Amino acid sequence: MGFSEAELAKIQDVVGTYIERIRPKDEDIRKRLDLAFRVEGQSVYLFEIRPDLTGRIMTHDVAKTTFVRTENVWKVYWMRADLKWHAYETTNLKTITGFVKAVETDKYGCFWG
Numbered sequence: 001m002g003f004s005e006a007e008l009a010k011i012q013d014v015v016g017t018y019i020e021r022i023r024p025k026d027e028d029i030r031k032r033l034d035l036a037f038r039v040e041g042q043s044v045y046l047f048e049i050r051p052d053l054t055g056r057i058m059t060h061d062v063a064k065t066t067f068v069r070t071e072n073v074w075k076v077y078w079m080r081a082d083l084k085w086h087a088y089e090t091t092n093l094k095t096i097t098g099f100v101k102a103v104e105t106d107k108y109g110c111f112w113g
Contacts, residue, residue: 002041003067011044011096018100019046042067044096046103046111063111065099068092074099078110 023035046063073092077085
């Protein structure tokens, strides 16, 4: 089961505001590096958008949170060099805002390097 319209609106507000705040302001830079998010099922992904050497647009997932409805928590993951999702060392979060704060703080340097 996906998110309700109210839940999607909250995600759009919180995560969308965060992405707008950190993405490059200059349009010329955005052609070479941009940031975005997407919702798939019960998960929210943060990702980079950039062209490869041939000019083809590529995306690279950076962070993921999944809402576990039975536990009423958001679990946070980061993409390691093995291209697999690994649990981020944080307690399970109660809100989507907690996910944004965990990514922004990034005390282990897992998300943005």
